[in-house]
Amino acid sequence: MTPSISTANYLCIGCPLGCRLEVDTAEEDRIVEIRGFSCKRGKEYAAQEHIDPRRNVALTVGLRGGALPRLPVKTSAAVPKARVLALCAALRDLVIDAPVRVGQVVAVNPLGLGADIVATREMGVG
Amino acid sequence: MLCARRSLRSRGLVARPAPVTMPELLDVVIIGGGVVGCAIARELTRYRLRVCLLEKECDVGFGTSKANSGIIHGGHHSDPRSVKGGLEWEGNQLWDALAADLGFGFKRIGELTIALSEADLPVLENLLSRGRAKGVTGLEMWTAEHVRAAEPNLSQDIIAALHAPTTGVVNPYEACFCLAESAVRNGLDLRTETTVLGLSLADGIWAVDTSGGTLHTRFVLNAAGLFSGDIAALAGAPALAIHPRKGEEYLLDKRLQGHITRVIFPCPSPVSKGILVIPTYDGTLMVGPTAHSVEDPLDLTTSAAGSDEVFSSVQRFAPGICPRDVIAQFAGLRAAADGDDFVIGPTSQKGFINIAGIQSPGLTAAPAIALRVVGLLRDEGLGLAPRDDFAPGLPAPVHFMSLSTEAQIELAERDPRYRRMSCRCEFITEGEILDAIGRGAKTLDGIKFRTRAGMGRCQGGFCAARCMELLARELDIPFTDVTKRGGGSWVAIPRLTGVAQEASHD
Amino acid sequence: MISSKPAHLQGVYDVVVAGGGPAGLGAALAAREAGAERVLVVDREKEAGGILLQCIHAGFGLHHFKEELTGPEYAGRVLREALEHGVDVLSDAYALDVLPDKRIKLMSAEHGVTLIEARAAVLSMGARERTRAAIRIPGARPAGVLTAGFAQRLVNLQGCLPGRRVAILGSGDIGLIMARRLTLEGVEVVGVFELMPYANGLNRNIVQCLRDFDIPLHLSTTVVQVHGRERVEKVTVAPVDDHLKPVLSKAWDVPCDTLLVSIGLIPENELSRQMNLRLDPVTNGPVVNSAMETSRDGVFACGNVVHIHDLVDFVSAEAGLAGRWAGLAAQGRRPPEDNVRLSAGENVGYCVPHSLSTEREHTVYLRVRKPMEQSVIRLSSSDGRFTVDKKVRYVFPAEMINLKVGPRMLQNFHGDALRIDVLPR
Structure with missing residues (x-):
């Protein structure tokens, strides 16, 4: 009996060529074939995107007593793509106090996604 | 979201709030704060009168006046037998004094009406004799060589042109703001964001119902532009049909400054003055307007x-002008009345006077219209006792970039507001923006049309964002x-x- | 914010830099490293760093710092570097004019209007966004039509939103980045509309900013009408034919309260125009030689004021060159003369610098007009006697091409003009 094959499509982000990647999977999402890539990096990207897509997130949090009302921050590591919006929503009302230095952790492992939230700009008391 | 009228009022910068208790009897209520309403208001504040100006927008001049070509017409275009024909030339002659009093920019840069074929020549001859009959000074036929020497960037196909040195340019909104500011300083009660809801006459007194309360007055002047038909209907005056006629205008990049230095008219057709090249007062070129009737006054x-029409017709005589240089586009609506003439005069409703149908050359004529309306009010029985404390002038605004370096250093030293460049396309300092806010700008457009900040390339x-912070x-x-x-x-x-609304996204 | 106010302004500087973004800060650092003693950067914002400070996303610095940074991190690093090397950075200030005698008229919140002497100057004022008017979108003129960069400023610096339901015209990277940024803030982004048959932004941004959030990208589609009297109420969009003309019979309405336009950048050359520098009508920036010197001796330029870069890393590289030569010029060392004029040929929008020397190594930056696969970049002399080809797998208008040109490549070339074409293989 032939296993039923399903195909997922991805756009490669490695370079401007933008290869249209196809990932064929069989039972239990086992990858059986990757097509459409023009280089090794493209093939690896397709597999990673299919198995565990992750994203770095950059956003702002509120700043109290600073020269500006918002502080830019980022995740210290990539988080699962499916949890990005939930993470942003969870941080929506966060306000921290100036001063802040670059790299300072402003929230520890929110939602347990394995990434801290760190400041990306120095902000003195304003 | 209102534009903070209350706060400005509390600082005494704009009109006082509507009276809530004892109704005061006003002498004149002007409906409509376009250039005509503002010119009339200022003229009336020369006398001991209680005058109120009602404007539905949040600033004066924000209707038809703002989207005007800004040309003070030479005086010879309109038929001398029409009302507008007479007022055009009268008005033209009043602008020097007005600009000198109020300090707004006005330059008589002259105009050329061009002929591209032999068939155009009789039309130019007719314009010339019409202008001479009215007494318009300086009109002159130019040869092709003369045109080329004066305006080398015009088409080589031009065979002759009629030159009118009397034509000038202003910033129509600047003129409007100055007229209103001068009137307010002389006692005008200016109420913006105030809509007229009803008008009724009892015992010779008009009750004007507005979105800000009821006013009582002896005279009502209908200067409501596109909406003057509606106002006439509210007053029970004879029907006044206003037909909005749209004009699209395209403002070109500063790069083309000096490309053409006079207002250029194509040879006019029986229905239109055609599409023009206008070197605006600020030096940028503008092309337009189209002329098409529309139903909706908004x-x-x-x-x-419209853009195709403007550029294809202008390129016939100004080949160096192209759509790539557009930095802004806008449309305005002319408030044309039946018969295409101004409608100025009393109505069967005593004390209700129309100043309507003011299409081109309305801006040119506005100061003359104001004088005529004062005369009409006198004829209708309004006593006009001159005030001895009327102040015709306005404090001159600072134009930082036109100061000498020494003067800039001195000003910035004395006043720290002139140490920050807020608009880097038009070089407007923070001090100039704050000055505009002090003079009544309550919105981004209010700042833009008073200072040019935001009007340039970007x-x-x-x-x-900076203007918003300052406001x-x-x-x-x-x-x-x-x-x-x-x-x-x-x-x-x-x-x-x-977090609540996020659940659905996740 | 990184505090950077110099205690007092000196009367004479070796190098004055107009604009404190990555270009200006990089040039100032390079000028110091080249031995210039007194170097001043003039920046209009409260903190130098330029537009990077509002680009809070990551993706900067992979070439220059060998790690991926966010915009504020990149800006912070170049500012720190400049300050640590003794550059004076005057923020909240503006260079009003460069007088013919090279005195510079400054306006500063702290010092008022002053004239300072400069032995050399670097122009690094950056770029501005093309606006709605540049493409003449017909329709009404309500509030709510704004550039993507202005929206970015509102969201990231002011902490407010440009609207609740947003359509985006143009698939430039700033627009794509804002599509994601607004989505993360809970705003509904209804779609991105791109006139061309291909996206103008990086694939990375197509995937991570649009696809991740199921935001549709409509290629070969444009906005044909804006509706709404006071605030945008909807836009009408239509597909375009092969001549990029809208097919109005296939138009549809998109309800939204905001239209962001992301249709490209133009160099900011108010000051260059005032100084009557020679400008390139294609780049809209000053014409520069291989030392990044403009048509006026001692006045150099770098970054987006010269031409629009795709990556800030290349801005930093160019700034290093301009700053170094400005620093040397201030010490009386003129850059060596170029002996070859460079011009853009087939499928080349522009190339920078505008001239080079057969004696030195150069990086020539160019952009193609249309995408092409399996192509060659050809350098040739006007008489056709000299040609040299470099194979490239693909070229793409959104991506700047860096072409290394040096004495070895040009050893058989004996003319004074070279032209660059990008041709199919």
């Missing part, structure tokens, strides 16, 4: 067809309450808070 849309991309601070309102031009023209909203 339809200020521009169109691809169209506000850089300075808008919020000076008017003491939240940043997100600042509007583009009042009403529902909000610019930004507060960021969303809370």
